Amino acid sequence: MDLLNALVALTNFVIIPATAYGAQLALGALGVTLIYGILRFSNFAHGDTMAFGAMVTILATWWLQGMGVSLGPLPTALLALPIGIVVTALLLLGTDRVIYSFYREQKAKPVVLVIVSMGVMFMMNGLVRFIIGPDDQRFDDGARFIINARDFREMTGLDEGLVFRTSQGLTIVTAVIVCALLFWFLNHTRTGKSMRAYSDNEDLALLSGINPERVVAITWIIVAALATVAGVLYGLDKTFKPFTYFQLLLPIFASAIVGGLGSPLGAIVGGFVIAFSEVTVTYAWKKVITYLWPGDWAPDGLVQLLSTDYKFAVSFVILVIVLLFRPTGIFKGKAV
Amino acid sequence: MTPNMRAILLFALVFGLIILSGFERSWNVALGIVNMGLISAIMALGVNMQWGYAGLFNIGVMGFVALGGLAAVLVGMPPVAEAWAAGGLGLLAGLALGAATIAAAIMTWKRMAKGRTRALAVAAILVVGFFVFRAVFDPAVGAVEAVNPAATGYLGGLGLPILVAWPVGGLLAAGAAWAIGKTALGLRSDYLAIATLGIAEIIIAVLKNEDWLGRGVKNVIGLPRPVPYEVDLQNSDAFVARMSAWGIDPVAASSITVKLAYAGLFVVVLAILLWLSQKALNSPWGRMMRAIRDNEVAAEAMGKDVTRRHLQIFILGSAVCGIAGAMMTTLDGQLTPGTYQPLRFTFLVWVMVIVGGSGNNFGAVLGGFLVWYLWVEVEPRGRELMEFVTSGMADGSWLKAHLLASAAHMRLFIMGLILVLVLRFSPRGLIPEG
Numbered sequence: 001m002d003l004l005n006a007l008v009a010l011t012n013f014v015i016i017p018a019t020a021y022g023a024q025l026a027l028g029a030l031g032v033t034l035i036y037g038i039l040r041f042s043n044f045a046h047g048d049t050m051a052f053g054a055m056v057t058i059l060a061t062w063w064l065q066g067m068g069v070s071l072g073p074l075p076t077a078l079l080a081l082p083i084g085i086v087v088t089a090l091l092l093l094g095t096d097r098v099i100y101s102f103y104r105e106q107k108a109k110p111v112v113l114v115i116v117s118m119g120v121m122f123m124m125n126g127l128v129r130f131i132i133g134p135d136d137q138r139f140d141d142g143a144r145f146i147i148n149a150r151d152f153r154e155m156t157g158l159d160e161g162l163v164f165r166t167s168q169g170l171t172i173v174t175a176v177i178v179c180a181l182l183f184w185f186l187n188h189t190r191t192g193k194s195m196r197a198y199s200d201n202e203d204l205a206l207l208s209g210i211n212p213e214r215v216v217a218i219t220w221i222i223v224a225a226l227a228t229v230a231g232v233l234y235g236l237d238k239t240f241k242p243f244t245y246f247q248l249l250l251p252i253f254a255s256a257i258v259g260g261l262g263s264p265l266g267a268i269v270g271g272f273v274i275a276f277s278e279v280t281v282t283y284a285w286k287k288v289i290t291y292l293w294p295g296d297w298a299p300d301g302l303v304q305l306l307s308t309d310y311k312f313a314v315s316f317v318i319l320v321i322v323l324l325f326r327p328t329g330i331f332k333g334k335a336v
Numbered sequence: 337m338t339p340n341m342r343a344i345l346l347f348a349l350v351f352g353l354i355i356l357s358g359f360e361r362s363w364n365v366a367l368g369i370v371n372m373g374l375i376s377a378i379m380a381l382g383v384n385m386q387w388g389y390a391g392l393f394n395i396g397v398m399g400f401v402a403l404g405g406l407a408a409v410l411v412g413m414p415p416v417a418e419a420w421a422a423g424g425l426g427l428l429a430g431l432a433l434g435a436a437t438i439a440a441a442i443m444t445w446k447r448m449a450k451g452r453t454r455a456l457a458v459a460a461i462l463v464v465g466f467f468v469f470r471a472v473f474d475p476a477v478g479a480v481e482a483v484n485p486a487a488t489g490y491l492g493g494l495g496l497p498i499l500v501a502w503p504v505g506g507l508l509a510a511g512a513a514w515a516i517g518k519t520a521l522g523l524r525s526d527y528l529a530i531a532t533l534g535i536a537e538i539i540i541a542v543l544k545n546e547d548w549l550g551r552g553v554k555n556v557i558g559l560p561r562p563v564p565y566e567v568d569l570q571n572s573d574a575f576v577a578r579m580s581a582w583g584i585d586p587v588a589a590s591s592i593t594v595k596l597a598y599a600g601l602f603v604v605v606l607a608i609l610l611w612l613s614q615k616a617l618n619s620p621w622g623r624m625m626r627a628i629r630d631n632e633v634a635a636e637a638m639g640k641d642v643t644r645r646h647l648q649i650f651i652l653g654s655a656v657c658g659i660a661g662a663m664m665t666t667l668d669g670q671l672t673p674g675t676y677q678p679l680r681f682t683f684l685v686w687v688m689v690i691v692g693g694s695g696n697n698f699g700a701v702l703g704g705f706l707v708w709y710l711w712v713e714v715e716p717r718g719r720e721l722m723e724f725v726t727s728g729m730a731d732g733s734w735l736k737a738h739l740l741a742s743a744a745h746m747r748l749f750i751m752g753l754i755l756v757l758v759l760r761f762s763p764r765g766l767i768p769e770g
Contacts, residue, residue, distance in 0.1 A: 041526075042526040042529070042530075099756055099760075102760060110525075110526075111391075111393060111525050111526075112759070112763075114393070114525075114526065114529070115686070115690065115755075115759065116756060116759055118395075118683055118686060118752075118755065119687075119752045119753075119755035119756035119759065120752065120756065121683070121752065122679070122683065122687075122748050122749065122751050122752025122753075122755065123748075123749050123752030123753060123756070124752075125679065125748050125749075125752075126745055126746065126747070126748030126749025126750070126751075126752060127749055129742070129745035129748065130742045130745045130746060130749065131742070133741070133742065133745075134745065243677075246678070246679070247537075249533070250530070250533055250534050250537060253530045253533075254530070254534070257527065257530060261526075301474075305466075307545060309541050309544065309545045310538070310541055310545070312534060312537040312538055312541060313534075313538045313541065315534070316531075316534035316535065316537070316538060319530065319531070319534065320519055320520070320531065323520075323523055323527055323531075324519065327523065327527075
């Protein structure tokens with residue numbers, strides 16, 4: 001029995017990756033949930049918005065790298081992030097003006113807006129592929145590791161190595177900062193309060209003189225920032241490929257729904273619930289069990305509950321369970 | 337202009353466009369568009385049943401289409417006797433155990449009194465059942481996949497005529513739809529959407545990874561065909577003599593004959609389904625469905641069982657998509673799970689339904705043909721456009737190369753643009769519901 005090694009293996013393969021992935025999902029789900037709360041529809045174009053934001057940031061990163069700018073150990077993409085956010089915000093505001101606002105004035109049913117967002121999803125997807133192509137793009141630079149396996153082993157004398165990549169650390173730190181800013185904004189500023197009021201009760205909010213167009217515009221800007229940050233962090237941590245972002249739609253929506261659509265806190269909790277279940281169910285537990293088992297026994301198989309190819313199934317099953325037993329999500333969401 | 341005239345004109349226009357591409361490129365291309373157009377029209381019919389009649393938001397079309405494709409393999413391919421001997425029984429036993437576990441869990445949930453004991457009992461049944469299932473199932477899978485993995489490595493099919501696979505594909509899809517509908521219907525529309533999106537991804541993941549079932553990403557190729565092979569036609573003296581007498585090159589004629597034969601089969605299926613759909617839509621049942629769609633509360637007050645009717649139409653529509661999926665795999669002659677993509681098989685079908693006119697069967701069929709034609713046609717046109725745009729640029733400039741290389745991705749953008757434009761300016765589609 002070797003508790004310390006087991007703990008290190010668990011941290012290395014489950015806790016750190018799941019926390020980073022959970023943070024990315026939470027940021028994505030926050031965007032979905034904000035749109036649902038304020039604009040009252042499920043935005044299927046969100047995955048591709050993330051891809052677009054990440055793409056602009058990548059292009060800006062390459063430009064900065066070409067000029068010789070660098071952040072030392074941190075990836076240059078951080079410097080390019082504001083550019084990505086601004087361009088994405090402009091795109092979303094433009095889409096809203098040209099496409100969504102028409103249906104808002106008509107007071108169209110939410111499902112019509114969902115179908116419209118499907119059209120926008122196609123267009124954004126096409127746009128991203130047109131500009132940057134459908135292939136993998138690498139744009140990370142700077143130091144790759146905060147802790148690498150060998151240093152950790154030498155430092156602690158344990159058999160098991162611990163890897164903590166810069167992108168993972170960055171993801172977690174950024175997510176915390178972004179969430180703190182968002183909650184401060186929603187709870188303590190006048191605009192944020194007006195957004196919450198609009199989300200809770202549109203009629204009362206309008207009566208008390210809140211300008212709906214302003215609320216909507218600010219929502220899109222915040223969503224652009226969240227989507228770009230989430231997309232860039234995911235791209236830094238894993239890889240940038242337009243199609244993967246489209247596939248992220250399912251876990252992101254699962255997170256938002258599990259937490260309760262319309263509830264920002266729920267989106268964060270949902271993101272971590274989904275990420276931790278995905279990683280624990282698809283992790284091969286053989287190593288940890290071998291360390292923990294008294295004596296010299298090791299399991300025959302990998303002790304993997306499900307192969308990683310079925311990770312979608314995990315988010316799906318959790319989604320279904322939550323919907324069946326608590327249809328409005330963990331934190332009471334809203335229903336249009 | 338009466339609505340009927342409008343529909344006839346629109347159909348004439350679309351077929352005129354397809355014939356035009358026949359003159360401009362080749363009849364092979366045009367017939368290819370017609371064949372896939374027929375299949376797309378059937379998929380659109382299925383989605384139209386769910387969305388147009390009943391207002392159900394299903395974005396898992398790809399999953400049902402893929403299940404139809406699986407049916408083509410399970411029915412059409414010859415059985416692999418060796419694999420059956422190696423692990424067939426174990427596989428079946430494992431699957432039965434899995435199903436029994438789920439059934440036992442549901443029974444326990446329904447029978448026991450509410451409380452912590454019940455939750456624990458259900459959890460225990462599921463956990464124990466899962467490990468028993470894996471213990472029986474995994475070795476059998478290993479045994480089956482070890483049988484000549486380069487050529488088979490799967491159980492094979494039943495070796496029946498491939499046409500049998502079409503209704504079977506519908507049945508498979510219907511079964512899956514029943515399971516999904518039982519859990520997810522009755523939830524809000526966005527939830528149903530996400531649930532169907534998820535199930536489609538899972539079905540594709542199963543097809544990709546369960547090699548014993550359909551060889552996974554190793555693909556099943558050489559499915560039997562319901563029509564003659566081109567080579568056989570070219571070797572048939574009677575065929576060559578007749579084509580030569582008509583003054584047509586026998587090689588080109590053989591591939592056109594094969595495509596025409598497929599088209600004939602597809603037209604029969606489409607005609608039957610369209611006739612049935614029209615009958616259903618104009619029956620009391622169809623009116624009830626539309627009443628439920630337009631006002632669920634009122635329909636419920638009239639004593640209609642909304643959830644049951646939703647389940648019914650969800651199953652029917654998915655079955656139609658399954659049939660189309662089996663037909664498509666038959667046409668391709670191979671099952672390639674890696675090629676199923678939601679944009680192509682779910683969302684494009686949605687574009688067809690919306691553009692054609694949701695709630696109108698002829699609209700869905702028209703949308704199927706038109707959007708498929710555009711899907712095929714936009715790519716070469718996009719390239720021509722890009723060549724025109726870049727003609728003034730210097731050869732070898734990176735922008736020119738990039739624009740030319742990216743032209744292929746234009747079509748997603750165009751499809752989205754068409755969808756958004758139709759929703760904005762003609763939200764009821766080209767042939768609106770009557």
